[in-house]
Amino acid sequence: MTATPGLTASPLATADLLRSAFRRHAAGVAVITARGDAGPVGFTATSLTSVSTEPPLLSFGIGTGSSSWPTVCEAEYVGVHVLGEHQQDLATTFARSGADRFAAPTAWREGPEGVPVLDGVLAWLVCRVVAPGPPGGPPRVLAAVLLGAPPGAGRPRQ
Numbered sequence: 606m607t608a609t610p611g612l613t614a615s616p617l618a619t620a621d622l623l624r625s626a627f628r629r630h631a632a633g634v635a636v637i638t639a640r641g642d643a644g645p646v647g648f649t650a651t652s653l654t655s656v657s658t659e660p661p662l663l664s665f666g667i668g669t670g671s672s673s674w675p676t677v678c679e680a681e682y683v684g685v686h687v688l689g690e691h692q693q694d695l696a697t698t699f700a701r702s703g704a705d706r707f708a709a710p711t712a713w714r715e716g717p718e719g720v721p722v723l724d725g726v727l728a729w730l731v732c733r734v735v736a737p738g739p740p741g742g743p744p745r746v747l748a749a750v751l752l753g754a755p756p757g758a759g760r761p762r763q
Contacts, residue, residue, distance in 0.1 A: 617751070617752050618660075618661045618749075618750040618751050618753070620658035620661060622661065622750065622752075623658050623661040623663070623730075626685075626687055626728040626753060634650075634688045634692075634696045635650050635653040635685055635686055635687050635688060636685075636686045636688060636695065636696070636699045636726075637650050637683055637685055638686065638713075638720060638721040638723065639676050639682070639684070639721070640715075640719045640720060640721060641675075641676035641679075643676075645706075645707050645713075645721040646672070646673040646676040646677065646706075647673060647684075647699050647707070648667065648672075648673045648677075648700070649697075649700035650665045650666065650667070652665055653685065653687075656747065660749060662749055662750065663685065663730075663732065663747075664746060664747045664748065665685070665745065666745050667744050667746060668744060672702065672703075678737040680734055680737075681718070681733060681734060682717075682718040682720050682731060682732065682733055682734065682751075683734060683746070683748055684716060684720040684721055684722055685729065685730040685731075685732055685748070685750075686728070686729045687727045687728040688726055689727045692725070695711065695723070698711060711723070712724035716729075716731060717731045718733075718751075728753065728754060729753050730750050730752070730753035731750075731752050732749055732750050732751060733748060734747075734748050735748055
């Protein structure tokens, strides 16, 4: 794991933080991470949606057949990472079934609330899971943004 600038002094969630992160998202690609009993899990999500800025809420979809689903649906906190156009390999790693997504060359560290935080992303958010998906409905997770890093330089991965 390597250091992520601003990880220890991250701003608390505000409407401006959520707007700023989603300006970088531009219907792009994000990686969702969570900490489980067996270690970190993560997956590439293309269905990240801003739900509300007051309070800052977002949602994302996840297939119930995903290897990350059991951990994510039980997680209290998740990390949301907006990828840059230079991060095709990272998006592919987290989309690949059976891959050790957190092995080198993936650079990450444990962040607030134990959430795995990826290095070098355009923006990252730590969120508290509000609802892990409606019973019988499509697998969408609703999450409240707690804190994060304002977007860095670069363009979103689309």
